[in-house]
Amino acid sequence: MIKRSFLGLVKPKLEMPPVPEGRFEIKAVPTPGRVTLLLEKPKDPRLASDTVALSKGDRVKTGQKICLSSDSTVYTLSPVTGTVFQVSPSIGDFGTTYIAVSIEVEPEDVFDEAFQERMKQPDAALAREHLSALPGSPPFGAFFRENASIDTLCIMGVDSDFLSTTQRYILAHQRGALKRGIDGLKTLTGVERIVLAVPAGADPQLVDLGAEVREVFTRYPHTLPQLLMQTLFGQTVPAGKTCEDLGTVFFSAEAVAALGEAMQHGRFPGHKVLTVTGKDQTAHMVTARIGTPVREIFNMLEIETQELDRIVFGGPMTGSAVYSEDQPILPHTDAVFVQDRSRIPPISQNPCINCGECVRICPARIPVNMLVRYLEAGRYDEAADLYDLHCCIACGLCSFVCVARIPIFQYIRLGKYELERMHAAEANHA
Amino acid sequence: MPDSKKFIVSHAPFWHDGSHITTRNYHTLLAALPAVIFGMIQYGMPAVGVVSLAVSSAMIWEYLLNRITRQPVTIGDGNAALIGLLFAMLLPATSPWWMVITGTLVAILVGKEIYGGIGGNPFHPTLVAVAILMLSWKDLFDFDAALVDYEFDFAVAYPLAALKHFGAWAVEGFTPGGLLMGNQIGGIGSTFGLGIVAGGIYLALRGIIRWEISVSFLAGVFITALIFNLADGARYAGPLFHLFTGYTLIGAFFFATEDSSSPVNFIPMLIYGAGGGILTVLIRNIGVYLDGVVFALLIMNIANPLLDKLRPKALGKVI
Numbered sequence: 189m190i191k192r193s194f195l196g197l198v199k200p201k202l203e204m205p206p207v208p209e210g211r212f213e214i215k216a217v218p219t220p221g222r223v224t225l226l227l228e229k230p231k232d233p234r235l236a237s238d239t240v241a242l243s244k245g246d247r248v249k250t251g252q253k254i255c256l257s258s259d260s261t262v263y264t265l266s267p268v269t270g271t272v273f274q275v276s277p278s279i280g281d282f283g284t285t286y287i288a289v290s291i292e293v294e295p296e297d298v299f300d301e302a303f304q305e306r307m308k309q310p311d312a313a314l315a316r317e318h319l320s321a322l323p324g325s326p327p328f329g330a331f332f333r334e335n336a337s338i339d340t341l342c343i344m345g346v347d348s349d350f351l352s353t354t355q356r357y358i359l360a361h362q363r364g365a366l367k368r369g370i371d372g373l374k375t376l377t378g379v380e381r382i383v384l385a386v387p388a389g390a391d392p393q394l395v396d397l398g399a400e401v402r403e404v405f406t407r408y409p410h411t412l413p414q415l416l417m418q419t420l421f422g423q424t425v426p427a428g429k430t431c432e433d434l435g436t437v438f439f440s441a442e443a444v445a446a447l448g449e450a451m452q453h454g455r456f457p458g459h460k461v462l463t464v465t466g467k468d469q470t471a472h473m474v475t476a477r478i479g480t481p482v483r484e485i486f487n488m489l490e491i492e493t494q495e496l497d498r499i500v501f502g503g504p505m506t507g508s509a510v511y512s513e514d515q516p517i518l519p520h521t522d523a524v525f526v527q528d529r530s531r532i533p534p535i536s537q538n539p540c541i542n543c544g545e546c547v548r549i550c551p552a553r554i555p556v557n558m559l560v561r562y563l564e565a566g567r568y569d570e571a572a573d574l575y576d577l578h579c580c581i582a583c584g585l586c587s588f589v590c591v592a593r594i595p596i597f598q599y600i601r602l603g604k605y606e607l608e609r610m611h612a613a614e615a616n617h618a
Numbered sequence: 619m620p621d622s623k624k625f626i627v628s629h630a631p632f633w634h635d636g637s638h639i640t641t642r643n644y645h646t647l648l649a650a651l652p653a654v655i656f657g658m659i660q661y662g663m664p665a666v667g668v669v670s671l672a673v674s675s676a677m678i679w680e681y682l683l684n685r686i687t688r689q690p691v692t693i694g695d696g697n698a699a700l701i702g703l704l705f706a707m708l709l710p711a712t713s714p715w716w717m718v719i720t721g722t723l724v725a726i727l728v729g730k731e732i733y734g735g736i737g738g739n740p741f742h743p744t745l746v747a748v749a750i751l752m753l754s755w756k757d758l759f760d761f762d763a764a765l766v767d768y769e770f771d772f773a774v775a776y777p778l779a780a781l782k783h784f785g786a787w788a789v790e791g792f793t794p795g796g797l798l799m800g801n802q803i804g805g806i807g808s809t810f811g812l813g814i815v816a817g818g819i820y821l822a823l824r825g826i827i828r829w830e831i832s833v834s835f836l837a838g839v840f841i842t843a844l845i846f847n848l849a850d851g852a853r854y855a856g857p858l859f860h861l862f863t864g865y866t867l868i869g870a871f872f873f874a875t876e877d878s879s880s881p882v883n884f885i886p887m888l889i890y891g892a893g894g895g896i897l898t899v900l901i902r903n904i905g906v907y908l909d910g911v912v913f914a915l916l917i918m919n920i921a922n923p924l925l926d927k928l929r930p931k932a933l934g935k936v937i
């Protein structure tokens with residue numbers, strides 16, 4: 189954990205530790221007996237009874253598409269061959285609901301012919317209808333939004349949060365797949381400008397991959413897309429807009445490599461690279477099938493967990509905690525870490541003391557000290573109008589430094605969520 | 619699924635840099651110690667008595683008010699102790715016991731708790747108490763009278779009083795070096811300039827106080843005093859005299875910088891500090907009070923919410 193330096197006057201150095209040189213030792217997690225896939229349901233309450241066209245006992249093949257019955261753009265591809273064991277609803281945070289599909293895995297992969305057939309004519313529709321489920325979750329959906337005009341693709345060869353070396357691993361060790369993936373991206377999307385963001389001092393040979401190589405800071409929060417937009421393209425994302433609105437889509441290096449692999453073999457690559465950090469802070473690189481319960485990974489790495497520890501999917505700044513070791517690895521899970529119960533920083537009930545640490549560290553220059561007062565009082569409209577709630581780029585640093593240990597970032601997420609809900613309700617009644 | 623292990627689910631971020639309100643307060647107490655210990659040595663047991671009484675009574679008041687208002691008990695965070703200690707540092711060593719405990723009651727009750735406790739106070743709680751006592755019992759802050767029984771190897775005359783009553787020539791005997799080393803009478807913890815500056819620098823380096831405020835406050839005092847001094851050197855003392863006497867240094871490092879009542883943005887901090895410094899010298903030189911720090915800072919506290927509206931444009935803000 190990064191601590192405040194003795195000289196508090198200097199800003200904390202949030203440098204990402206460099207990736208160790210040479211070959212990584214990467215361990216393969218054995219295919220588990222059962223995997224679980226999650227499909228996020230649309231927010232619309234009318235679709236609450238949504239489900240998938242599968243039931244217990246149905247057989248699925250590797251690469252077979254599983255989609256919601258109401259909305260075929262919400263889909264995933266089965267990373268294994270096996271028999272459906274259970275289809276059940278499941279809940280995430282801030283009102284998200286999922287359909288969880290559990291599959292009993294067969295030892296031999298049988299590859300789905302429909303997917304193989306479809307891979308023979310790579311076009312935009314293929315990307316939209318199948319490839320968003322690749323490991324790394326390539327955001328192909330962005331090309332099909334209304335008024336979308338995407339002119340730049342940015343491939344992230346840097347990891348955006350701490351405790352993850354996944355993207356840098358891919359950059360160093362899956363060059364072939366990356367190159368094929370970059371070619372594939374050009375074919376599928378027709379976008380000419382492909383930028384590869386790499387850590388400073390990266391291998392100069394990366395230019396051979398066929399993308400414009402640009403070095404970026406590996407200092408948090410400069411690795412977040414909104415700030416990369418500034419560093420790379422000199423563009424500021426206006427509040428309430430996304431990078432996609434400005435014509436740039438971010439792909440993880442892993443997504444591109446997975447695309448390359450899928451194009452080469454005509455098969456769905458159901459494996460994911462993950463950085464797993466145990467309680468002793470040692471990081472392990474592993475590959476696992478999508479849908480593997482995190483427990484299997486812990487078992488293989490001999491990471492012990494106890495009651496009241498914390499398991500986090502993603503990084504320490506932006507990840508999310510899960511409540512069970514049954515939680516499956518998702519296509520976009522780059523990192524998993526376990527925090528011992530004794531190392532979980534307690535939050536407190538103190539009010540803001542106006543120390544200003546949050547204001548100084550906020551990369552979006554938000555007056556967080558004032559914002560948090562309005563959010564605590566539930567006055568979300570004023571928080572947005574007067575104190576720039578929508579400018580927040582979700583880096584979490586304000587909570588990280590808060591002297592009063594207020595869960596500021598949680599209030600911010602809640603505020604944004606509540607406003608969205610209120611506006612949706614207004615729109616429905618209008 | 620038979621998974622009985624319960625994990626902690628909470629929201630990102632999952633790391634914290636380890637800072638804490640309590641640590642901040644204890645470090646501030648620590649930074650104040652050199653000046654306090656010097657005062658205790660200089661004034662002996664009466665000073666020890668005032669400091670002990672102020673710190674303990676402030677904590678007791680806070681405890682009682684916490685209980686009465688049924689709030690969580692917060693004396694552990696060190697803030698009440700700090701308010702009490704800072705109060706004692708401004709008092710003459712011979713202050714009567716009833717004044718000390720009245721002062722801490724006012725500081726904790728009127729200065730802090732009625733606004734909802736730490737972080738809610740628009741003014742520095744200690745300054746509120748000192749201002750009310752100064753207005754109620756003016757004589758108690760007459761350092762010349764209060765400390766008349768002491769004998770030192772330097773002039774037992776409150777420098778600011780000498781200046782006000784007799785003009786600049788009367789304070790020619792005070793050298794800046796002597797003042798900085800505490801060769802002057804005054805509040806228990808406010809005369810040993812060197813100790814206060816050392817404590818202040820410690821706090822600034824640790825990032826506990828905002829150095830911009832202290833520096834701009836001192837600059838405000840210096841420049842304003844210099845202008846007066848250049849205009850009429852016989853009536854108005856020089857800038858160094860103003861820097862090292864009265865409550866200037868303790869004000870700059872321990873009062874102006876209180877978190878809740880001061881701004882956090884860069885330009886507002888400069889305006890706030892400089893404004894406090896300018897007002898201090900104006901009150902000293904042309905006002906009726908001997909020392910202007912207390913009132914100058916209270917006035918700037920009022921301006922604080924307004925000042926902090928001057929802030930940089932947020933990232934991607936569309937107007």
Ligand code: SF4
Nearest residue numbers: 550580581583584586
């Ligand atoms: S999470 Fe906090 S620090 Fe980060 S951009 Fe938002 S308000 Fe600023």
Ligand code: SF4
Nearest residue numbers: 540541543544546590
């Ligand atoms: S860091 Fe926490 S206590 Fe300090 S000003 Fe920000 S919200 Fe308030």
